[in-house]
Amino acid sequence: MRPFRAMLNGHKFVxxxxxxxxxxTPEGEVRALDGVSFxxxxxxxLSIVGPSGCGKSTLAMLIxxxxxxxxxxVAVGGRTVDRPQTSLGIVFQNPVxxxxxxxxxxxxxxxxxxGLDVRQYRHSAMELLASVGLEGFExxxxxxxxxxxxxxxxxxxxxxxxxxxxxxxxxxGALDALTRDQMTLDIQGICARGSKTVLFITHSITxxxxxxxxxxxxxxxxxxxxxxxxxxxxxxRRLAVREGPAFAAYTxxxxxxxxxxxxxxxxxxxxxxxxxxxxxxxxxxxxxCGSPLTPPSPPGGExxxxx
Amino acid sequence: xxxxxxxxxxxxxxVTLVAWEAWVVGFRVREYLLPAPSGILAVLAAxxxxxxxxxxxxxxxxxxxxxxxxxxxxxxxxxxxYSPVLERAIYPLLVAAQSVPKIAIGxxxxxxxxxxxxxxxxxxxxxxxxxxxxxxxxxxRSVEPEMLHLARSMGAxxxxxxxxxxxxxxxxxxxxxxxxxxxxxVVGAIVGEFIQADRGLGYALLQASAMLNTKLAFASILILxxxxxxxxxxxxxxxxxxxxWHASQxxxxxxxxx
Numbered sequence: 135m136r137p138f139r140a141m142l143n144g145h146k147f148v149x150x151x152x153x154x155x156x157x158x159t160p161e162g163e164v165r166a167l168d169g170v171s172f173x174x175x176x177x178x179x180l181s182i183v184g185p186s187g188c189g190k191s192t193l194a195m196l197i198x199x200x201x202x203x204x205x206x207x208v209a210v211g212g213r214t215v216d217r218p219q220t221s222l223g224i225v226f227q228n229p230v231x232x233x234x235x236x237x238x239x240x241x242x243x244x245x246x247x248x249g250l251d252v253r254q255y256r257h258s259a260m261e262l263l264a265s266v267g268l269e270g271f272e273x274x275x276x277x278x279x280x281x282x283x284x285x286x287x288x289x290x291x292x293x294x295x296x297x298x299x300x301x302x303x304x305x306x307g308a309l310d311a312l313t314r315d316q317m318t319l320d321i322q323g324i325c326a327r328g329s330k331t332v333l334f335i336t337h338s339i340t341x342x343x344x345x346x347x348x349x350x351x352x353x354x355x356x357x358x359x360x361x362x363x364x365x366x367x368x369x370x371r372r373l374a375v376r377e378g379p380a381f382a383a384y385t386x387x388x389x390x391x392x393x394x395x396x397x398x399x400x401x402x403x404x405x406x407x408x409x410x411x412x413x414x415x416x417x418x419x420x421x422x423c424g425s426p427l428t429p430p431s432p433p434g435g436e437x438x439x440x441x
Numbered sequence: 442x443x444x445x446x447x448x449x450x451x452x453x454x455x456v457t458l459v460a461w462e463a464w465v466v467g468f469r470v471r472e473y474l475l476p477a478p479s480g481i482l483a484v485l486a487a488x489x490x491x492x493x494x495x496x497x498x499x500x501x502x503x504x505x506x507x508x509x510x511x512x513x514x515x516x517x518x519x520x521x522x523y524s525p526v527l528e529r530a531i532y533p534l535l536v537a538a539q540s541v542p543k544i545a546i547g548x549x550x551x552x553x554x555x556x557x558x559x560x561x562x563x564x565x566x567x568x569x570x571x572x573x574x575x576x577x578x579x580x581x582r583s584v585e586p587e588m589l590h591l592a593r594s595m596g597a598x599x600x601x602x603x604x605x606x607x608x609x610x611x612x613x614x615x616x617x618x619x620x621x622x623x624x625x626x627v628v629g630a631i632v633g634e635f636i637q638a639d640r641g642l643g644y645a646l647l648q649a650s651a652m653l654n655t656k657l658a659f660a661s662i663l664i665l666x667x668x669x670x671x672x673x674x675x676x677x678x679x680x681x682x683x684x685x686w687h688a689s690q691x692x693x694x695x696x697x698x699x
Contacts, residue, residue, distance in 0.1 A: 247597035
């Protein structure tokens with residue numbers, strides 16, 4: 135994967151330059167984005183991480199052409215975005231499936247709305263659904279599917295027309311942790327198959343590091359770019375990568391940025407439960423949260439095990 | 442397990458009828474005040490030709506009123522949803538018109554529309570169409586914004602969005618409106634006939650009351666209730682046929698509350 139991606143380097147697929155987006159609210163103007171510039175290389179998996187309200191969803195809307203910037207320029211494939219883009223696939227946090235259509239027909243909505251011949255796409259839609267583990271569920275209606283399955287259908291709908299660009303705005307935000315893990319793996323698999331350019335918006339540091347070639351870290355209100363981090367880890371990545379030192383280094387890098395901005399605030403004093411290690415035990419809870427009935431862990435137990 | 446669904450109302454009705462009959466017989470209530478159910482049924486059987494004639498007229502008025510409320514109400518709702526200017530122009534008038542008691546303009550309708558069936562159809566339509574408009578507007582507007590974003594990213598024309606997303610999405614609301622409308626159309630037709638008529642169940646009802654033929658009046662009311670119920674059930678049945686995905690979910694929630 136790496137050599138191929140490296141080969142494509144320098145080919146800017148998405149260009150965002152000096153973008154400002156201001157929203158008028160009853161309380162006055164709110165600057166959602168302020169002077170944001172970055173590129174997405176062709177075939178690259180780029181994540182944007184930031185707290186709620188940093189304008190990362192706005193960024194997705196601007197790139198999709200569903201919203202106009204107040205200032206600055208957005209270009210996709212070398213053309214300025216001045217209308218809704220159609221050569222892309224979008225996945226939102228909410229799967230937004232049509233309740234009266236089966237999983238298969240929801241995927242084929244993309245084809246129908248484009249006025250393409252549905253028969254030609256039926257087979258590839260079935261294959262796509264099977265590739266995300268939905269074989270045998272093609273005829274089910276959305277209310278018969280679990281949250282994770284619905285989101286898989288939404289992802290298939292975003293891919294059926296084989297778009298060069300995939301925009302995902304918190305696609306796993308409404309899913310439980312286990313489903314998220316599986317979906318992260320599935321997305322990696324899907325994106326490895328084609329030479330898709332992917333813009334992945336999330337507030338999960340772990341997901342961003344696991345999936346990305348590059349990560350843009352945003353500051354809260356107004357949204358600015360705080361830093362861009364290259365993730366150099368071989369692909370395909372297994373879930374166990376997340377416990378490795380390289381992974382930890384990347385997540386710490388992002389977390390430190392959030393802490394410097396006050397997005398995250400750690401507990402102030404190191405926990406007395408972890409006197410050996412230099413870091414607090416993950417089980418140590420902030421004051422007031424622990425139940426008096428819980429027996430205290432042996433000193434250094436967790437810390438030592440982790441170290 | 443079907444009997445669990447229909448047995449409670451059936452038992453309630455049966456018990457009511459028996460108690461009614463017993464009351465009338467036991468206390469020798471005069472017939473012109475309150476006839477016994479058996480007496481009403483007897484009149485129903487004896488006068489069925491007379492009643493069928495008037496029922497036909499009233500059903501005809503109801504169906505026309507209901508039909509007009511659909512063919513005027515739904516397009517009007519579409520116009521309101523798609524044109525903010527027309528919405529501002531029409532909506533306040535619509536609400537104002539709704540707050541005028543239809544029976545109050547009944548005499549005017551007769552002046553304008555004559556003595557035939559048409560003014561009754563008009564009253565039925567005027568009473569029935571408001572919920573159709575309101576519910577259709579709500580339904581057409583209830584599409585999730587993300588879905589509309591997706592549709593635009595698919596390069597879909599507004600016509601396709603309407604046909605494949607907005608309209609099917611609005612069907613549950615539209616049918617909610619239609620169910621209210623169909624029962625209101627029954628009310629409208631009777632109101633129209635009360636104002637002035639020489640035919641129809643409303644006329645039969647007035648005539649029977651005037652002659653203290655309470656049995657016949659009750660028979661007319663019974664038929665009216667029957668018409669309302671049957672029409673409602675038909676609309677409900679069409680709804681299940683057209684939007685099975687919605688009906689199935691409704692049944693699930695109903696079963697969940699049992």
